[in-house]
Amino acid sequence: MGQPEPRNLEALRDLAVDLAWRAGRRTLAYFQAGVEVEAKADGTPVTRADREAEALLRREIRSRYPDDALRGEEYDDEAGSSGWTWVLDPIDGTKSFVHGVPFYSVLVAVCEGTCPVVGVIHLPGLGETVAAHRGGGCWWNGRRARVSETPRVAEALVVTSDFPGSEQARTPTRLYDAARLRRTWGDAYGYAMVATGRADVMIDPEVAPWDVAAVQPVVEEAGGRFTDLGGTASPWNGNAVATNGHLHDEVLRLVGPA
Numbered sequence: 001m002g003q004p005e006p007r008n009l010e011a012l013r014d015l016a017v018d019l020a021w022r023a024g025r026r027t028l029a030y031f032q033a034g035v036e037v038e039a040k041a042d043g044t045p046v047t048r049a050d051r052e053a054e055a056l057l058r059r060e061i062r063s064r065y066p067d068d069a070l071r072g073e074e075y076d077d078e079a080g081s082s083g084w085t086w087v088l089d090p091i092d093g094t095k096s097f098v099h100g101v102p103f104y105s106v107l108v109a110v111c112e113g114t115c116p117v118v119g120v121i122h123l124p125g126l127g128e129t130v131a132a133h134r135g136g137g138c139w140w141n142g143r144r145a146r147v148s149e150t151p152r153v154a155e156a157l158v159v160t161s162d163f164p165g166s167e168q169a170r171t172p173t174r175l176y177d178a179a180r181l182r183r184t185w186g187d188a189y190g191y192a193m194v195a196t197g198r199a200d201v202m203i204d205p206e207v208a209p210w211d212v213a214a215v216q217p218v219v220e221e222a223g224g225r226f227t228d229l230g231g232t233a234s235p236w237n238g239n240a241v242a243t244n245g246h247l248h249d250e251v252l253r254l255v256g257p258a
Contacts, residue, residue: 003083003113004082004083004084004112004113005082005083007084007112009117009118009133009134009135009136010133010136012110012117012118012133013118013120013131013132013133013136015064016108016109016110016118016119016120016131017108017120017122017129017131019056019057019060019061019108020057020106020107020108020120020122020129021106021122021124021129022056022060023053023054023056023057023090023106023108023122024053024106024122024123024124025124026049026052026053026056027049027050027053027090027091027097027104027106027124028124028125029049030047030048030049031049031097031100031102031124031125032100035047035048035049035098036048037098044094044095045094045095045098046074046094047091047094047097047098049090049091049097050073050074050090050091050094051074051075051090052090053090053091053106054072054073054074054075054088054090055075057072057086057088057090057108058070058072058075058078058088061086062078065082065084065086067080067081067082067084068080068082068084068085068086069082069084069085069086070085070086070088071085071086071087071088071209071210072087072088072089072090072210073088073089073090073208073210074090083112083113084110084111084112085110085111085114086108086109086110086111087107087108087109087110087111087116087209087210087213087214087235088107088108088109088210089105089106089107089188089210089211089214090106091104091105091106092104092105092106092107092187092188092210092211093105093186093187093188093189096187101125102123102124102125102126103123103125103126103185103186103187103189104123104124104125104187104189105121105122105123105187105188105189105192106120106122106124107119107120107121107122107188107210107211107213107214107215108120108122108214109210109213109214109216109217109235111213114234114236116213116214116216116217116235117133117134117217118131118132118133118134118214118217119131119132119133119213119214119215119216119217119218120214120218121188121189121191121192121195121214121215121218123189123192127141128140128141128192129141130145130192130195130196130218131218132195132217132218132220132221132222133217133221134217134221135221136221137221137222138195138217138218138219138221138222138223140192140195140196145195145196145197145222146196146197146222146223147194147195147197147200147219147222147223147224147243147244147245148194148197148198148199148200148244149244149246150200150244150246150247151246151247152247152250153175153178153179153180153200153201153247153250153251153254154178154179154180155180155200156179156180156181156200156201156247157179157180157181157182157183157198157199157200157201158172158175158176158179158181158182158183158199158200158201158202158203159182159183159184159185159186159190159193159194159199159201159202159203160172160176160182160184160186160190160202160203160204161184161186161187161190161204162184162186163176163182163184171205171229171239171255172203172205172254172255174254174255175201175203175251175254175255178254179201183199185199186202186204187211188211188212188214188215190202190242191212191215191218191219191226191242192218194219194222194224194242194243194244195218195219195222195224195242196222197222197244200243200244200247201241201242201243201244201247201251202241202242202243203229203240203241203242203251203255204239204240204241205229205239206238206239207235207238207239207240208238209235209236211240212226212235212240213235215235215240215242216233216234216235219242220233223244223245224242224243224244224245224248225242225243225244225245225248226240226241226242227240227241227248227252228240228241229241229252229255229256230252231252241255
């Protein structure tokens, strides 16, 4: 397979926003409605809403781009031949969703090769959408989104999906201790907070690609930085950190070896 054929990224972003909104409407039909919760093999929760929303996304994408690859949380990967891959998380934050908390997202990313070039974070329960495409800026409900100007961790609001408890989650303890404020406004909502200037750092010691593929272009186009904990700008390495850019190097030092 050669290089992917170029595409209009603004049009792809607009399509991804529309699809995320439609999938989000599907999730709202089950939100705060006592939907049955099942446990997957890894012990994490899943609901009918997760499966129906991802099935909708896959069906609509496949009808438009039959040669694209599909990768999502709830169903097996589907290979493609175009060099383009859609990475989907129908409900990022299912634990919030099943507890009736609106801090969950529908995530849609489009990758050219392995590089995410379009990202959408749609928060159905909050009525917020943060979307971006490479070179086109980041947009929050129709207005331009920008990261904060906070210069130091000592002045920063750090958000995360969880605080220390598991072995993996002990990694950022020094970061939490150094920050001005810490809150568990996590999952993709935390990255949306960074991209819109409402938080300064979001950290995830353990993530899957569908959790953060959409996040990378959103944060970068808002003027921030997105990397793994080793400093590589990639959603594929199992952990992630996003900042306003000004304090990214300081954050990486704090989460690195003591």
